[in-house]
Amino acid sequence: MSLYRSVKIGSLELDGNLFLAPVAGYTDRAFRSLCAEEGACFSFTELVSAEALYRSCGRYGLGETTGSTAAANLVRRGEKEKRYAIQLFGAQSESVYRAAALLSPLRPDALDINAGCPVPKVVKNGAGSALMKNPANLGKVVEAAVRASCESLGSVPVTVKIRSGWDSVSLNYAECARVAVEAGAQMVSLHPRTRAQNYGGKSDWSHIADLVSRLSVPVTGSGDLYTPEDALQMLKETGCTAVMFARGAMGNPFIFSAARSLLETGAWQSTPFSARIAVALRHLEMLSADIGERAACLEMRKQFCAYTKGFRGGAALRDKAVHAETIAEYRKIVEEAVGKSPDL
Numbered sequence: 069m070s071l072y073r074s075v076k077i078g079s080l081e082l083d084g085n086l087f088l089a090p091v092a093g094y095t096d097r098a099f100r101s102l103c104a105e106e107g108a109c110f111s112f113t114e115l116v117s118a119e120a121l122y123r124s125c126g127r128y129g130l131g132e133t134t135g136s137t138a139a140a141n142l143v144r145r146g147e148k149e150k151r152y153a154i155q156l157f158g159a160q161s162e163s164v165y166r167a168a169a170l171l172s173p174l175r176p177d178a179l180d181i182n183a184g185c186p187v188p189k190v191v192k193n194g195a196g197s198a199l200m201k202n203p204a205n206l207g208k209v210v211e212a213a214v215r216a217s218c219e220s221l222g223s224v225p226v227t228v229k230i231r232s233g234w235d236s237v238s239l240n241y242a243e244c245a246r247v248a249v250e251a252g253a254q255m256v257s258l259h260p261r262t263r264a265q266n267y268g269g270k271s272d273w274s275h276i277a278d279l280v281s282r283l284s285v286p287v288t289g290s291g292d293l294y295t296p297e298d299a300l301q302m303l304k305e306t307g308c309t310a311v312m313f314a315r316g317a318m319g320n321p322f323i324f325s326a327a328r329s330l331l332e333t334g335a336w337q338s339t340p341f342s343a344r345i346a347v348a349l350r351h352l353e354m355l356s357a358d359i360g361e362r363a364a365c366l367e368m369r370k371q372f373c374a375y376t377k378g379f380r381g382g383a384a385l386r387d388k389a390v391h392a393e394t395i396a397e398y399r400k401i402v403e404e405a406v407g408k409s410p411d412l
């Protein structure tokens with residue numbers, strides 16, 4: 069039987085189990101939309117500060133047209149994004165409640181609570197992975213999100229994303245997941261590295277398998293998913309309901325169609341460079357429509373590195389692209405590269 073399956077998260081039904089993970093600085097709404105086109109069945113905005121959202125948008129709200137601040141732009145649905153969750157971070161349940169209540173004009177399909185971010189400026193305030201040091205507070209934050217969802221968001225499911233624990237001597241993912249589910253979370257995503265590991269070393273998939281055996285809600289696995297085969301292996305090895313691509317999807321929205329093909333047919337085909345680079349240009353144009361051409365061209369530099377990684381001639385292309393300031397300049401650089409080696 070195929071490992072590609074539909075997923076139910078509370079009342080939310082998803083066509084498949086290949087998700088796009090939240091990746092700050094990369095999973096902007098343009099990119100999420102491109103991934104949805106290629107078959108990402110569910111995606112997450114990058115983490116957004118509940119405090120900042122409330123402070124910047126609390127007064128005038130967050131409608132499609134009024135939300136013009138940076139935080140507001142992060143949380144809008146992508147054009148082709150059928151199903152998406154907005155991810156909030158915060159340590160104060162009241163801030164999370166107020167920020168979540170503001171999201172109703174955007175009609176997210178779920179609300180995700182970040183309990184995994186390792187970044188010092190997030191954890192120093194008790195948010196992100198620091199919530200795992202205080203499971204009781206994690207429970208309060210999740211409860212506040214559930215309350216806001218019931219009152220303002222049509223009772224969309226609240227989900228939570230955790231790590232294995234703070235460090236190797238405090239592996240408390242099972243306790244944190246239990247507390248979150250008791251507080252009303254309807255899915256748990258686990259990135260099985262500790263906060264101390266940051267993004268280094270290897271993720272320990274045995275923690276995902278263990279969590280699957282303990283929870284009655286769906287568990288989504290994250291960690292070291294770089295190829296379609298990795299997704300297949302994680303689904304098989306851990307029994308998780310869904311997998312979420314993170315670094316493996318950067319610059320490669322095609323990983324979703326490839327992974328689906330592998331799960332359904334046992335085979336997949338890689339995407340030629342010309343198609344990949346064409347998507348990079350579309351990404352740039354869509355991003356420019358959202359944040360303006362200049363900002364999009366700057367933002368695109370790191371994304372461009374991801375799109376061209378691993379390709380012959382990619383380094384030369386990247387060297388040129390870091391100086392590009394307009395879409396026309398990007399296009400010229402790309403056309404020259406593809407013109408030189410159309411078979412790439």
Ligand SMILES: Cc1cc2nc3c(=O)[nH]c(=O)nc-3n(C[C@H](O)[C@H](O)[C@H](O)COP(=O)(O)O)c2cc1C
Nearest residue numbers: 089090091092114115229259290291292293314315
């Ligand atoms: C640059 C970067 C930014 C990330 N931003 C977020 C985030 O905003 N929210 C979140 O829950 N996880 C975030 N993550 C974690 C990923 O969602 C994922 O769990 C992690 O990268 C492990 O998957 P991978 O090894 O396949 O990349 C981020 C990871 C990276 C590398």
